[in-house]
Every structure is written in structure tokens, then in C-alpha cells.
Amino acid sequence: MAATAHFDNIQKIVHIQARLVFYGSEATPEVARAVMEEINRMYNEPKAKVKVGEETYQVYFVIEYALLTIEETIRLIARNDDYLNNFIRLEKENIVTRSFMGFGLGDNVGHWIVSDQLGQSTTAAHEFGHGMGLDHPARLDYRGSGSPPPIMAPRGTLVDAEYQWDPAAKAGEVGGTMRPTHRRVTVEEIQQIVENITIRPNKSGYLGKLSNITFDEVGRPDSVLA
Template identity: 55%
Template sequence: MAALAIRNKQSKIVTISAKLIFYGTQATKELAQKIVAEIRDMYHEPKASVNLDKEVYNVHMRIDYEVVSFNEVIELAFKNTNFRYNFIRLEAQNHVTRSFMGFGLGDNVGHWITTDNLGESTTAAHEFGHALGLDHPNLIDFRGLGNPGIMAPRGTIVDAHLQWNPAVAVGEYGGTLKPFHRRVQAYEIEAIFEGLVFDNNGYAEIGHLSNLLFTENGDVLNVIF
């Protein structure tokens, strides 16, 4: 997901600003609001701060959204150059049976499915992290470390009370992380800013723009203009 980081030297606040443009058969205002609330609330939860040029800035998330028709999204995506714009198709299911972002970390397109309980689990916040350039961690065993970060993948090993089924042995069916227990960690937010270069106006671009769209099933949509 592309975004803009906006640094305010007076207030010492740096804002990650993104707009999610939803389309697809399941794209409704109600679902869009739930998704945006999940992302915003989870990323504000750690009350993170980052060090920019030896000064501490509090991190704020600004997530806007719009629900558009298929014809409208084609027009918006065509030659889009705005790093805030991210095009997310919402459907009941797709051919990989999971929500995903597009092509490489930081891409501004995705295909999310409602069977992932968008807005009520942690899937939207997890995919948002991929779009901000965050990968799955190398660590897959979080036993004794509390709640894993938002980027922990399916299959992560955790303490029993964080499993799908606390009664089963580690690694067995139900013996891995229940995604609901993921939490955005301050170190994950700090990682978003690694390598960012701010211009003289205080802006830094996050991610990249493929502007590709998807079919209902999750295949790349071939559009001839």
C-alpha cells in the first residue's frame, strides 16, 4: 500500500497518510468503515514514536476511504500518480482463498476477501503492513514473548492462550496463532521509516504504484485503454 509520510517539524508529528479506494461486489460503505477503523485503531494502539534526524516524532495514521464502481476505479487507476491512492478489491472469496496485496512489498493494490473477517480480525491491518513495506518476521516461535506483531504469518507458534485451540499441543491442528491476537508493535512502525527520505516540504513516499486491478476471482485484470 503506497502512502505519504508527512513530517511536521513544529508539532513533532509525522503522519502516514493513505486512501483506500474499494471496489468489487462486496465493497460497501459499512464494510469500508470497519476496515478503516481496524487499521487506524491498531496502528495507533502502541502510541509509537520515531527518531527522524535526531528528533523524536509521534506517529499518526490518517486513513481515508472511498467506495467506487468498477468504471470509476478504472478511471482512477489509469495513470494514477498519487502515492496515497490504494486500490483494494473486496470479494467473498478468491482463487488463493486469502486476502493479499499485489506485486512486491509496498504495492498499492490488493484483493481482500470477506471470509477473513475484515474489520473484525487483524487481516486488514496485516495487509496494510505489507503495503507499507513490512514483511513477515523471520521469528516464527513467539512462546514466552507475548502477543506477536501484526506481521506474524499464519502458522506462527505462540503460547497456548494465543492459539486457535489452547488445549492442543503446539503445532498440531489448532495449535498455532489465532490471528485475532496479533498486535501492531512499535518496532514494526519504526521499520516503516527505515530508509525514508523526506523532501524539503516534509514529504516522503512509501511503497510503489503498480495501479493494477483485479478480477472478482483475484486474477490481474487486463484493461485496454
């Protein structure tokens, strides 16, 4: 996920901004708005204060969206050099049966499926994290932590019973793993995002990379969209 960062060195604030450009047969205003609201809410919820060098900055995320036709997307992505823009195809399903970002952490393209309950399940916020350069944590067992799992915890993570699909299930068995709706963005994850910012001499910065690859309907990289 490409993004721009703006540092206010007087008020000690960092604004991280990104635009999600949605296209595809399921790119509706309802889905786009729900995704945007989920990401903004979850990443601003911690009210994170993080270290930037020797200073402490408050971090704010400002995520917006645009809806384009496939033809409009082709024209824009062919000349895109703006780190604000990310291109997400929305469809019912794809060949990997899950939403994904493109080619490595920080990529600015993705193929998301509405069967992942985008905007209602934390999947959008999780994929946004991959776009911000966050990987799945090495830790896959959060039992005993007494707190929700982090947003980047993958499906199958072990958690305290209250955060399982079925609180009565035995850990690791059917129903005994993390229910994704319980994931929350942590201050530590936001610290990692800020550390990924490439800072320019004028104190602005950017995140991610611009592969500008398009996907066909089922999630295959394609120079000519289906």
C-alpha cells in the same frame, strides 16, 4: 500500500496518510468502514514514538476510504499518480483463497476477500502492513515472550498458549498455532514503516509504489476488469 507522510518538525510529529479505494461486488460501506476502523485503531494503538535521524517523532496514522464502481475505478487508476490512493478489490473469494496485496512489498493494489472477516480478524491490518513495506518476520516462534504476536506474524506462528486457537492444544498441532485476532502492531514495526519513507527536500515524503494494476473478480491481474 502507497501513502504520504507529513513531518511537523516543531512538534515532532509524523502523519502517515493513505486512502483505500474499494471496488468489487463486496465493496460495501459496512465492510469499508470496518476495515478503516481496524487499521486506524491498530496502528495508532501503540502510540509509537520512533527515531527519525537523531530526533524522536510521534507517529499518527490517518486512513480513509472511498467506494467506487468498477467503471470509476478504471478511470481513476488509469491516471493515478497520487501516493495517497490504493486500489483494493473486495470479493467473496479468490484463486489463492486469501487476501493479498499485489506485486511485492509496498504495492498499492490488492485483492481482499470478505471470508477473511475483514475488519474483525486483523487480516486487513496485516495486509496494510505488507503495503507499508513490512514482510513476515523471520521469527516464527514467540513462545515465552509473554506478549501478543506482532501484526506481521503469519498464520501458523507458534505462540504462548493464551494466544492459540485452542489454549489447551499442543503447540504446532491442530489448534496449537496463533489465532490471528491476537496480533498487535508493535513499535518496532512502525519504526520499520517510518524507515521506509522516502523523504523529499520539503520534509514531506511518501511510501510504497504505484503499480496501478487492476484485478478481475477472482484475483487475476487484468487490464479490463471483470
